[in-house]
Amino acid sequence: MQVKDAVAGRIRGLCRERGIKVNELANISGVTPSTVYSLLDPKRRDVSVITVKKLCDGLGMTLGEFFSAAEFDALEQEIV
Numbered sequence: 644m645q646v647k648d649a650v651a652g653r654i655r656g657l658c659r660e661r662g663i664k665v666n667e668l669a670n671i672s673g674v675t676p677s678t679v680y681s682l683l684d685p686k687r688r689d690v691s692v693i694t695v696k697k698l699c700d701g702l703g704m705t706l707g708e709f710f711s712a713a714e715f716d717a718l719e720q721e722i723v
Contacts, residue, residue, distance in 0.1 A: 646721070649714040650690050651683045656712075657702055672701030 644652075658668055665683065669676040674697050681687055682694060692706075699709050 644714065644718060645688075646715075646718055647688055647690050648685070649712075649718060650695060651685070652714055653709060653712055654679070654683065654698060657709075661702070668698060668701055672697045674698070 654665075654668070658665060663671075665679050666676045669679045672679075674694060678694060679698070682690060695709065696706055699706055702709075
């Protein structure tokens with residue numbers, strides 16, 4: 644798994660846990676729904692830390708809390 648996939652999975656999981664839709668997350672975070680859907684799109688490879696921070700703000704959590712999930716501990720090495 645790569646970082647982008649882990650971030651997308653974490654966002655989906657948090658939405659499920661909190662019973663909110665991606666559109667709702669976008670609205671409470673002050674970003675456009677298309678920005679969040681773009682982040683979740685498996686074809687897109689870039690992840691903006693600023694966008695993740697805004698989503699964390701909307702979810703009432705810190706970046707540290709967001710990234711302290713098991714899916715980030717077993718990521719593949721990015722340097723080849």
